[in-house]
Amino acid sequence: MLRTTPKRPESIVAVFPALGPLARTAVRLHPRPGSPFPEESSVGGPLLWPAAEPWPHCEGTHRVPDVLPATSPEDVRLQRDIQAAAMNRPPDERGYTPRERAAMARIATGHPGPEGPVAMLAVAQLYLRDIAVLRPPADADLLQVLWCPFDHPGQNMPRTELFWRAAAAVGDVLAAPPLPSVLQDEGYLPQPCRLAPEQVTEYPLSAELDPGLRARIRAWSALQKNDTAPGSTYDGAEDRYYDRELSVAPGWKVGGWAPWSFTDPVPRHCRACGSEMEPMLTIATTEWNENVRSWIPVEDRDSHPGGPAPSPTPTPTMVTIGDGYNLQIYACPLAPQHPHTASVQ
Ligand SMILES: [Zn+2]
Ligand SMILES: [Zn+2]
Incomplete structure (x- = not known):
């Protein structure tokens, strides 16, 4: 690409x-939609995250009353699939089928806000070999960006965390990181993209x-x-x-x-x-x-x-x-x- x-x-x-x-x-x-691997730079893709290291969770204050109803990663993916399927049909068949309409109506009802810590989401993974302008600490060659998919008091944006690592030192990769059960907004779930x-x-x-x-x-x-x-x-x-x-x-x-x-x-x-x-x-x-x-x-x-x-x-x-x-x-x-x-x- x-x-x-x-x-x-x-x-x-x-x-x-x-x-x-x-x-x-x-x-x-x-970024363009695709199926990146942990060994690749990506947006919204799997991270080269050490299996031995706990996945980060956000314990901050989430503005639950302001964000209800929340949505879920599964619902956002289903909604995107339905929208893409409709767009791929001939122009005069792009209306939703009864089944799609029912699914969209259910998605629109949303979910209650988060209770307790929220699993953070992978946003971007950038290898120094691909992006020479990164300025890593000594010995690091990989930047991982995660965010909590909720706004926090005083901030109208997801809260980001950055992790620098040496890719060669990661060892076993965490196969299935936890996902947040709910998100504030569908726009806070990055679609997996290759770069x-x-x-x-x-x-x-x-x-x-x-x-x-x-x-x-x-x-x-x-x-x-x-x-x-x-x-x-x-x-x-x-x-x-x-x-x-x-x-x-x-x-x-x-x-x-x-x-x-x-x-x-x-x-x-x-x-x-x-x-x-x-x-x-x-x-x-x-x-x-x-x-x-x-x-x-x-x-x-x-x-x-x-x-x-x-x-x-x-x-x-x-x-x-x-x-x-x-x-x-x-x-x-x-x-x-x-x-x-x-x-x-
Ligand atoms: Zn948070
Ligand atoms: Zn400084």
Whole structure:
């Protein structure tokens, strides 16, 4: 599996040389549904977890009254299967069968919230051999990301935990990790995906630049898009050209710059040493949208040549953060073992 980001429509550093020193390498993960093995990098796949090590459970406070009814992993999988089966039928047969409708109605009634500790869910597993921009502690070459599939007080996102390991030291692999009996939301259950990591170069969103450079880049962007047709994606957003197409890649990625959206950028500081933290893993709701079509990989554009077949889905992991945002994990640049932090962007 290979995914290739199309060449950016402009060489932005040639236009604004001041961006040159701000270039960062990001690795787009390009998750696509599949059946990954524990020995592979994945999203939502089986982890290379030592059989001898207890599986983590969350003992935090779950906002049960706010999240009822909860759903369950089995119900989410059944719902996705029903939806996929319907979509695979000819267009005039896509309504649910009576049996499917009954199953969907039962799923919609939900489940009571969690009682006691909640088994954490595998979200991502990243091997250093696939993702060279990871900065592991000495001797580690594997990052495992898990989350508790419930929001916690003061946080509108699942609570993440990171585990670094040396793959060679794992030994026997835990065959059947526990699953949480309930989840807050179907969007907190990642669909198993294989990855096609690809390095790209990113520049900060204009909101992160100093005011002078930001103003010049936005004015230049507006000029590039000043012939925008009424009602098109740049109508009223002409000065966003740089932000959308030339700065930060959408979708799941490691490293690079942060995808700030609804809040202004705020520096994150390491709780242990005070260093300014850097974006480490972006967990995205979508791989692209109407505003950022230029980031759709070449292979996905060409996969249905000449035919009316549907485009590849922009939501391969089926993860939803808030109303379609990103969960951004930050790490300390000096010490990978210092506690990470996360925010919704
Ligand atoms: Zn929890
Ligand atoms: Zn630190």
